[in-house]
Structures are given as structure tokens and as C-alpha cells.
Amino acid sequence: MSVLSSIRSRAGLLVAVIGVALLAFILGDIFTSGRSIFKSPETNVAVIGGEEVSYFEFERKVQEILNQQLEQMKRQNPNATLDEATTDEVVKYTWNQTLNEKIFNKEFDKVGISVTADELTDQWLGKDPNPQVVRFFTDQRTGQIHQEYARPDGKLNAVAVRKYLANLKDEEEKKVIQLEKDIREARKQTKYFNLIKKGLYVTTAQAKQDSADGASVYSIRYVAKKYNTASDSAIQVTDAELLTWYNAHQYKFNVKEPARSIEFVTFDISPSHKDINDLRMDMTNLINDFKSKTGKDDSSFVQGQSDSRNYLTKLVKKGTLKPEVDSIVTKGIAGTVVGPVEDGGKMILYKVLSSEHSSDSAKVRHLLVGCKGPGNRDSTITRTKEQAKHRADSLLVLIKSKKKKMEDLIPTCSDDPGSKNPMTKEGEPGYHGIYGWFTSESGYVEAFKSAGLKGKKGEFTIVETEFGYHIMEVLDKTKESEKYKIVTIERQETASKATVDSVFTAANKFAGLNTTGDLFEKGVKKEGLNKRVANDIHPTDHTINGLESPKELIRWVYADDRKKDDVSQPFQLGERFVVARVTSTKEKGIAPLAEVKERVTMEVKKEKKAQSFIDMFTKASAGASKIEDIASKLQTPAQVADNVSFTNSFIPGIGQEYTIIGNMVCAKEGALSKPIQGNSGVYIMVVEKVSKGNVADTKTLKKQGLLTMQGRVDQDVFEALKENANVKDNRSKFF
Numbered sequence: 001m002s003v004l005s006s007i008r009s010r011a012g013l014l015v016a017v018i019g020v021a022l023l024a025f026i027l028g029d030i031f032t033s034g035r036s037i038f039k040s041p042e043t044n045v046a047v048i049g050g051e052e053v054s055y056f057e058f059e060r061k062v063q064e065i066l067n068q069q070l071e072q073m074k075r076q077n078p079n080a081t082l083d084e085a086t087t088d089e090v091v092k093y094t095w096n097q098t099l100n101e102k103i104f105n106k107e108f109d110k111v112g113i114s115v116t117a118d119e120l121t122d123q124w125l126g127k128d129p130n131p132q133v134v135r136f137f138t139d140q141r142t143g144q145i146h147q148e149y150a151r152p153d154g155k156l157n158a159v160a161v162r163k164y165l166a167n168l169k170d171e172e173e174k175k176v177i178q179l180e181k182d183i184r185e186a187r188k189q190t191k192y193f194n195l196i197k198k199g200l201y202v203t204t205a206q207a208k209q210d211s212a213d214g215a216s217v218y219s220i221r222y223v224a225k226k227y228n229t230a231s232d233s234a235i236q237v238t239d240a241e242l243l244t245w246y247n248a249h250q251y252k253f254n255v256k257e258p259a260r261s262i263e264f265v266t267f268d269i270s271p272s273h274k275d276i277n278d279l280r281m282d283m284t285n286l287i288n289d290f291k292s293k294t295g296k297d298d299s300s301f302v303q304g305q306s307d308s309r310n311y312l313t314k315l316v317k318k319g320t321l322k323p324e325v326d327s328i329v330t331k332g333i334a335g336t337v338v339g340p341v342e343d344g345g346k347m348i349l350y351k352v353l354s355s356e357h358s359s360d361s362a363k364v365r366h367l368l369v370g371c372k373g374p375g376n377r378d379s380t381i382t383r384t385k386e387q388a389k390h391r392a393d394s395l396l397v398l399i400k401s402k403k404k405k406m407e408d409l410i411p412t413c414s415d416d417p418g419s420k421n422p423m424t425k426e427g428e429p430g431y432h433g434i435y436g437w438f439t440s441e442s443g444y445v446e447a448f449k450s451a452g453l454k455g456k457k458g459e460f461t462i463v464e465t466e467f468g469y470h471i472m473e474v475l476d477k478t479k480e481s482e483k484y485k486i487v488t489i490e491r492q493e494t495a496s497k498a499t500v501d502s503v504f505t506a507a508n509k510f511a512g513l514n515t516t517g518d519l520f521e522k523g524v525k526k527e528g529l530n531k532r533v534a535n536d537i538h539p540t541d542h543t544i545n546g547l548e549s550p551k552e553l554i555r556w557v558y559a560d561d562r563k564k565d566d567v568s569q570p571f572q573l574g575e576r577f578v579v580a581r582v583t584s585t586k587e588k589g590i591a592p593l594a595e596v597k598e599r600v601t602m603e604v605k606k607e608k609k610a611q612s613f614i615d616m617f618t619k620a621s622a623g624a625s626k627i628e629d630i631a632s633k634l635q636t637p638a639q640v641a642d643n644v645s646f647t648n649s650f651i652p653g654i655g656q657e658y659t660i661i662g663n664m665v666c667a668k669e670g671a672l673s674k675p676i677q678g679n680s681g682v683y684i685m686v687v688e689k690v691s692k693g694n695v696a697d698t699k700t701l702k703k704q705g706l707l708t709m710q711g712r713v714d715q716d717v718f719e720a721l722k723e724n725a726n727v728k729d730n731r732s733k734f735f
Contacts, residue, residue, distance in 0.1 A: 045730055045731055046727065048098075049102055049103065050726075053102070055734055058094065058095075058098065058734075062090055062091055064174075066087065068175065069082065069090070070082055084549060091731065097182075099722070100185060100189070103718070104185075108188050111195065113188050120180065120184065123183050124161060125158045126158075129161075132186070137161065142418050142421070144421050149164070154421065193714050197710040200709050201706070202701075202702045202706050207702045208695060208698060211698075211701050213645070213647055213665070214646070214693075215694060216665070216692055216693060218644045218687055218690055218691075219643075219687075219688045220651075220664060220685050220687050220688060221627050221685065222638065222654075222686075223617075223630055223636050224683050225617070225634070227680060235605045235608050235609065237601060237604045237605060237608070242600050242601060245603060246596070246600050253591040255587065255590070256723075258558070258585075260537050260557050261533070261582070263533050263580065263583055264553075264578050264579060265530065265532070266530075266576045267506055267510075269577070270495060271495045275496045276493055279347050283339065286305060286349060289301065291337050298311075298487070305489050305491075313485055313487045318330045324338075325341055333352060336352040337350065338352075345492060346491065347491050348488050349488060350486055350488050351486060352485075353487060356454070357481065359479065359480050359481075360440075361438060361439045361478050362437065362476070363437045363474075363475045364451070364452040365406060365434050366416070366433050367395065367409060367410050367414045368416040368468055368470050369388045369392040371384060373468075381415055388469050389462075392469035392470075393462070399460055399471065415468065416430070418435070419433040445466065448472075451463045451470075455474040457474050457475070457477055458473070460473050503577060507577035507578075508570050510529075511569055514567060517567075517581060539729065542554075547573050547576075548575075549574065550578075553580060562582060562585070564583065566581070566582045567579065567581045610682055614682055616634065617634075620633040627672060639653055654680070660676055667687045668687070669687050669689070
């Protein structure tokens with residue numbers, strides 16, 4: 001595949017040029033924004049398997065992807081910007097990509113896994129192209145492959161793909177290089193996992209045992225002594241006992257990822273009465289100008305004065321607005337301005353533009369004749385606006401003269417991809433140019449909606465939109481009623497700077513006076529604040545329930561010098577200031593005894609109870625031949641549990657007790673067990689009956705068992721390699 005070879009030969013130069021430009025950009029950003037990279041003892045985003053991942057290397061990759069996304073967005077909207085959520089997703093994607101590379105590349109080298117040029121070519125042009133390649137040529141709006149790259153059956157056209165790759169532009173070349181890299185890595189991983197899967201095996205003996213375990217059903221009788229029947233306060237434990245138990249069970253306290261917990265209080269920023277009255281006065285002062293504006297001046301005025309910066313008209317019926325607004329608007333006098341009216345945290349001015357009769361909803365069929373212009377994203381359409389109009393007029397003559405049915409012309413003459421998809425079935429959006437019922441609130445352009453809602457049933461018309469010319473047939477519509485066309489100026493009721501400053505002062509005062517854990521608790525009670533809790537916050541988390549964009553707070557929680565009971569300065573998160581207190585810190589590794597002392601104490605007390613109960617059962621078992629004898633001595637009823645099996649470890653009346661299950665399958669029928677120490681109590685049991693089921697087909701069992709084992713390979717192997725790589729993740733300090 002010569003084009004890919006050509007791409008690869010130029011990839012080094014391309015990346016180098018981009019790298020230099022991005023490095024200059026990043027350095028300028030750091031020095032001008034005061035980012036704290038040089039203040040941090042860490043200059044690496046991560047250490048993976050002993051290999052450092054520098055901030056600059058990682059940031060370069062992030063910025064390259066963000067720039068590509070921004071370019072793509074600006075083709076559709078020149079004013080588009082990247083939001084925080086998009087940036088977070090790109091950082092996450094880059095991290096996963098880096099993690100995979102660092103962890104797996106060494107493994108690939110060990111076993112000699114690679115992807116050949118011929119194999120890569122097959123991923124692009126083969127009979128079954130790679131899903132990533134298919135997505136590359138798919139329209140995200142419709143979920144269908146772009147028309148120019150699709151075969152008649154809707155699948156990817158290898159000839160068109162080859163032509164595309166042979167004529168790449170620079171910006172497209174970068175995308176192809178990245179996609180090629182992603183495909184290579186994915187293919188290597190698939191081969192690696194398949195090697196492991198092929199090495200797995202289920203023996204015949206194992207399959208037979210699994211079948212027997214699943215087919216056998218037990219009925220048992222048992223006597224239980226639950227731990228919760230004995231008081232904890234009556235049991236004393238020593239520090240030495242706690243330490244001994246902790247040392248023997250450290251595996252239970254292995255923290256795989258750092259976690260910290262906080263308590264926090266909020267100081268909400270809301271507009272004062274003065275703020276609302278000032279806004280009402282500002283809006284009142286707009287009324288005369290709003291009344292006098294017409295046409296383009298009206299549109300410019302609304303765009304300049306409304307928070308949305310949009311001129312959006314809507315049709316309303318009588319009874320749909322607030323009564324004090326509705327009674328004036330529905331008089332239908334053009335130029336009337338009503339308000340300002342408070343509604344849902346907004347102050348609104350309503351202006352009546354006109355009144356008309358139209359339907360609430362309509363259903364149309366359309367045939368689009370597209371032309372060159374900003375509204376058309378299909379580069380294969382080259383006809384001018386005049387040519388498109390002439391073609392639309394000609395088609396309309398054919399339709400009205402009944403020489404051709406409109407639905408028959410759509411597959412060959414319409415430029416709407418959704419209408420031409422041969423895979424669309426009747427009733428689905430786009431079938432024969434029909435997208436179903438719509439209203440004035442639907443997301444179609446105004447001219448399109450107006451033609452349907454105002455047109456006559458059975459009527460054919462030509463409608464001009466930014467996409468070209470639509471031949472439209474009104475298939476059906478609801479009964480017409482009088483409506484009123486209005487436009488609004490809306491402003492959010494927001495807090496003034498003075499109000500924000502006063503809330504900050506209160507939050508800052510609280511933080512300044514309550515700098516320790518004890519003081520924080522007392523301060524919360526004194527001021528009657530609502531304290532909230534956020535447990536187990538991880539350094540790469542992006543959310544805390546109830547808080548908006550808490551990234552800076554999380555970064556503070558994970559500062560190098562942060563410790564339990566530290567109290568933060570106020571953070572402004574959305575429309576509130578937040579003051580937090582650290583309540584616990586858990587570092588990666590074995591948690592120290594001090595952090596888990598409460599849990600260890602509970603476990604030691606439980607073991608002491610268990611030993612006491614075991615002694616009690618042992619004494620009661622002396623000379624007993626039936627479980628009822630033991631129950632009588634302990635004055636505890638013997639209970640029955642039926643339909644218990646090895647594969648379903650839930651025991652009626654007890655719950656999950658794996659030690660009972662293990663003893664049950666090994667016990668002789670009718671024999672009393674020894675005291676069994678379980679998770680929730682101590683038990684003695686007897687197996688009263690065992691029902692043996694039929695053993696299933698061994699070949700089927702072996703196949704099912706193997707599929708189960710193989711299904712766990714991808715995730716389990718990755719987690720094992722990740723743990724072995726001892727990953728140190730510092731992303732939260734930079735992003």
C-alpha cells in the first residue's frame with residue numbers, strides 16, 4: 001500500500017515540526033499563566049514500569065489531539081471552542097494510550113509480536129475492514145458511512161478508500177497516521193491476548209467435577225450462634241493482639257489506588273434583592289427601544305441584549321404563557337412588549353411580532369436539491385444556487401404533472417443522505433424522505449417547519465434553506481389554530497460583584513477561624529451550616545457529588561503536604577464557595593494499622609467471639625448423636641436449609657457462608673460436623689439429603705468453561721501487568 005508507506009516516510013518530519021510548534025506554545029502558556037509545574041517536586045506525569053513519562057511528552061500528545069478536534073469543530077462552527085469535558089476526555093484517552101504502550105510494548109518485544117504492512121493494508125482495504133476504519137468514514141450524525149465511501153449495500157467501498165488514501169491532504173494525513181498507530185497497537189494486543197487464550201485448557205476431570213457440583217442439591221440442618229448476639233463492649237483487646245492479627249492479614253488492607261475523604265460546607269452565591277431589582281430596572285429601560293425596532297434592527301437588538309445572543313422566535317397558543325403575559329400577548333397587537341417578568345431565575349421581556357393560523361404539528365416528505373454553500377458539508381455537490389433552483393423547478397414540474405412520483409425520484413435525485421440510505425426501513429427516519437411528525441419546537445430550520453405547518457395537505461412547494469432547495473409535500477397535519485409569533489429578551493438573575501464579594505468574605509472568615517479538624521466541627525455547629533461528605537476521592541476523579549467542576553479542590557486534596565484535618569481556603573466552584581476539611585488519607589500500598597485500627601479491632605473481637613462459641617459447641621457436642629441434642633443443650637432451634645448447592649452459595653436463613661458450603665460438599669450424609677467458624681457466626685450442621693443430578697455433556701462443559709476463562713483474559717492480564725509495572729500516576733498535579 002504505497003500511500004501508507006509514503007505517509008510513514010514523512011511522519012517523522014511532520015511530528016517534529018508539530019512538536020517544535022507545540023513546545024513553544026506550551027512553554028508560553030506555562031510562563032504566562034503561572035502554572036505550577038516548576039513548583040512541583042514532580043516533573044513527570046507518570047512513572048510506568050520504571051520508565052518516566054515527562055510532562056512535555058504527554059502534553060504534546062494531548063495538545064495535538066485537541067488541535068485536531070478543534071479544527072474539525074471549526075469547520076462546522078467557526079466560533080467553536082473546546083470545553084473542559086472535552087479536554088478531560090482527551091487527557092484520559094492519551095493516558096490510556098500511554099499506559100497501554102508502556103505496559104504492553106515490552107511484552108510484545110519479548111514474544112516477537114508485530115503487524116506487517118500487508119496486514120495493515122488488509123485492515124483498510126480487506127473484505128472485513130477494521131471497525132476503527134469504518135468509523136473513520138462514518139457520518140456521526142446518521143451513523144451511516146458517508147455516501148461517497150459507501151457501496152450500494154451501505155458497506156465500505158474499498159476502491160473509494162484507496163482513492164482517498166492516494167490523495168491525502170496534510171490535515172487528513174495526520175489523522176491517518178494516528179489511526180494507523182491505533183490499529184497497530186490494537187492488533188498487537190489482540191495477538192498477545194490470543195496467545196494467552198490459546199494456552200488455556202479445561203481438563204475433562206475439571207469439567208466433570210464442575211458438572212457434578214452444579215447438579216448436586218443438598219438439604220442441611222444446622223444450629224447457628226451469630227456474632228451479633230454477643231456484646232462487643234464486653235470483649236477487651238490489647239494492642240499486641242491487634243498488631244498480631246494485622247500482621248497476619250495485611251493482604252486485606254492493600255490500597256491499590258490512593259483515596260482521600262473530605263467534609264465540606266458551601267456558601268451559595270445567589271442574587272440579592274438589590275441585584276434582582278437592578279436587573280428589573282435595566283430591563284424596563286429597554287422596553288421603548290424594543291418596541292421601536294423592526295426587521296433586522298429588531299434581530300440585532302435582541303442578539304445584543306439577550307444572554308443567549310440568539311434571535312429565536314416561537315409560536316405560542318393562548319393559555320401557554322404566564323397569565324399576566326398571556327392575556328396581553330394573545331391580543332395579537334404587533335409591537336406589544338410585556339414585562340419584565342420573573343420566570344425560573346430569569347428576567348424576560350416578551351414582544352409580539354405577528355399572529356397567524358397554523359398547525360401544531362405536520363408530517364412532510366422532502367427531496368433536497370443541494371448546492372455549494374456553508375450549509376452543505378458534502379464536497380461532491382458542486383452545483384451553484386441558480387443551478388439547484390433550476391433543477392428543483394424541473395423536478396417539481398415532473399411531480400405535479402404526475403409523470404413521476406416524488407418517492408420514486410428521491411433515491412436518485414435527493415441530496416439528503418438520510419433519505420437515500422437503502423438500509424432504511426419503512427417507518428424509520430428518512431425513509432422515502434419522511435422524518436415523521438414535527439412541531440414548531442423541532443430542530444429543523446424555520447423555513448422547513450413553516451412550509452409544513454402553514455402549507456395545505458397534499459400541496460407541493462419549493463422551500464429555500466441554507467442546505468439548498470427542498471421540494472416538499474405536506475402528507476398530513478393537525479387542525480390549524482391561531483398562534484402568536486413572539487421573540488424574547490432573556491437575562492439570567494445573577495449575583496453582582498458586591499454580592500459575590502460578601503459571600504466570599506463569609507467563606508474566607510469561616511476558613512480563617514476554623515483551621516483544624518476540631519475547630520471546623522465547632523464552626524459548622526455554631527453557624528448552623530450543612531456539612532456534606534465525599535468519601536474515597538481518587539486523584540484522577542473529575543467529579544464530587546453536588547459540586548461543579550471540583551478539579552482545583554481535588555488538586556488541593558492531593559497536594560504533597562496534605563494531611564488529615566487540614567482545612568482549605570475557599571474555592572469558588574460554580575455558584576458557590578466551598579471550604580473543605582480532609583478527614584482521611586489512604587496512600588497506595590498496605591494501609592498502616594492506625595488507619596484501619598477500627599476494622600482490625602472488630603475482626604479481633606469477632607475471632608474472640610468465634611473461639612468462645614466454638615468452645616460452647618464443642619462442649620454441647622460431647623455425647624450428642626443428633627443435631628437436636630446440641631440445639632437442646634444450647635437452647636437454640638435447629639434450622640433447615642433446602643436446595644443448597646456448590647454453585648449457588650446462598651443459604652436460606654444464613655446468607656453467603658462459603659465455609660459451610662465447603663464443609664457441606666465434603667461431609668458424609670447424616671454425620672455431625674465439627675464447629676464451623678463462618679463470617680457471621682459459628683455453626684454445626686448435618687447433611688440430611690444429597691440429590692445427585694445428571695452430569696452434562698463433557699465436551700460442552702469443557703467448551704463453556706474455556707470460554708469463561710478466555711473471557712477474563714483481556715481485563716485480568718492487563719490489571720496484572722499494570723500492578724507489576726508499579727504505576728505512579730501524577731496526572732492530577734498537571735491536568
